[in-house]
Amino acid sequence: MSATTAPSRARTGRRGALGWIALVMALALVALVGGSLVYGGYQRRAVLDPDSAGPDGTRALVRVLEQQGVRVTIARDRAAAARALAAPDATLVMRDAPMLSDAALRDLAARARHTVLVEPRSRALDVLMNGSSLGGIARDEAVAPACEVPAARRAGDARATELLVPGIGVTGCYPVDGEFALLTRERDGRTVTALDGLAVLTNAALPLDGDAALAIGVLGQSETLVWYVPSPSDADEGTAAPTLAELTPSWVTPSILLLLTAALAAAIWRGRRFGPLVTERLPVTVRANExxxxxxxxxxxxxxxxxxxxxxxxxxxxxxxxxxxxxxxxxxxxxxxxxxxxxxxxxxxxxxxxxxxxxxxxxxxxxxxxxxxxxxxxxxxxxxxxxxxx
Known part of the structure; x- marks a missing residue:
């Protein structure tokens, strides 16, 4: 081996090693960024979340209620909400929970003295408010209460966006074209109230008109407030929709893993090695006149x-x-x-x-x-x- 060949091969080996190191670092960077995005997605709070300080969160309302002497408990599953509602004269606040059955909704509401639906949907309205339903959409403007509900009367004008249609025995407040922005039903000393939380309770909406007074009046009716954030795991056994893993045959996952392994092995086997490009001579040269x-x-x-x-x-x-x-x-x-x-x-x-x-x-x-x-x-x-x- 000549003296000039050894340094050349050494440089080529160093370039190859540096190439593999760069590849590993790039893969690690992609994994880190992807993991951060996934983790950030899980950590991102949902709309009307009591821990969220974003425009659509409700942390400001929780802090105001705590300053008013209300003890706020945030329950992120059904079991925790049921335990927290063991205290007498408690108020339950919950958004739409499509994973719960009708019986589960009734059971959870029966544990509370006051129930507040802050993102009502047709099924929950029908089950808990005697056949009430969703209505239309109003212009985002202040509306007078026009009812005798104490919380609405004290608050005065408030914002109305999503409207509701009252069922039998349900009182409506803040009317717009025959529909209402707030519904209340009282029976045997227990109340169920429904309102558009996005228009009244969020951090962005709370300072507008009488939204803050209305929110405090509706949610601050007792010394204990249980804010229930529904979880997909709260579904009753047998009522949850089958997952993709349950619908997929057992042989699909091993086959996909085997194909990915084969593709990775083929990419490494057939991949171009790291190093300088090599000029290849053409087999024949054709003259222009030909x-x-x-x-x-x-x-x-x-x-x-x-x-x-x-x-x-x-x-x-x-x-x-x-x-x-x-x-x-x-x-x-x-x-x-x-x-x-x-x-x-x-x-x-x-x-x-x-x-x-x-x-x-x-x-x-x-x-x-x-x-x-x-x-x-x-x-x-x-x-x-x-x-x-x-």
Whole structure:
């Protein structure tokens, strides 16, 4: 081994090692960023979440209630909510819980003295508020209470967006076109209230009009407030929709893993090694005149005189445009007009030579090619003459 070969191979080995290190670092970076995004997605609080300080969160309302002496308990599953509601005279606040059955909704509401639905949907309204339902959407503006509910009467005007239709025995407040922004039902000393939480309770909506007073009046009816945030795991056994893993046959997951492993092994096996690019010699070199002659024979064999003349015209227009100082992609008509101006010739005749005339026979093709050659020669002579005169 020569003295010059050893350092060269050492440099190549170092470059290969550095390439593999860069690949590993890149994969680690992708995994780190992906994990951060996934973890951040899990950590991101939902709308109307009592721990969220975002515009659609409700942490500001929770802090105000705590300052008013209300003990707020945040329950993030059904079991925790049931345990927290063991205290007498408690208020339950919950958003829509589609995973709960009708019986589960009734059971949870029966544990509380006051129940507040802050994101009501048709099923919960029908089950807990005696056949009430969703209505239309109102303009985001303040509305007078127009009812005798104490919390609404003390709050005065408040925002109304999502409207509700009351059922039998249900009182409506903040009317808009026959529908209401707040519904209340009282029975046996227990109350169920429904309102659009996004329009009244959120951090962004709380300072508007009488929203804060209405929120405190509805949610602060007792010393204990249980804010229930529904979880998908709260579904009753047998009522939850089957997951993708449950619907997938058992052989699918091992097959996917096997295919991914095979693809990774093939990528490593067939991947280009790290190092300098290698120039490969072509097996044969074709001269330009042979290519031109071959294309000419193809044109002759096809008998397409118009196409052959079009190729000649295209090349001639490029050369003429270069002689006359035109743009490389100047239209054919502009080249013809510039040639006519330089030669002081008839525009229609020049356009016929460079653009319009269509040969139908080989004889006409030869004549057109001769006119094209003579025109180019005349332009070259005119340009050369002007350069000599200057």
């Amino acid at each position: 290519t031109t002659e071959g294309r000419a024979r193809l044109y002759a064999a096809s008998g397409d005189a118009a196409h052959a003349l079009g190729e000649l015209r295209r090349a001639a227009r490029v050369r003429l445009g270069r002689l006359l100082g035109l743009a490389a992609h100047a239209p054919a008509v502009d080249v013809a007009d510039a040639v006519a101006d330089r030669l002081r010739a008839d525009r229609f005749v020049v356009r016929g030579i460079l653009v319009d005339d269509i040969p139908r026979t080989d004889r006409e093709l030869v004549a057109a090619a001769d006119r094209l050659r003579d025109l180019e020669a005349s332009v070259r002579a005119a340009v050369r003459t002007e350069g000599t005169t200057r």
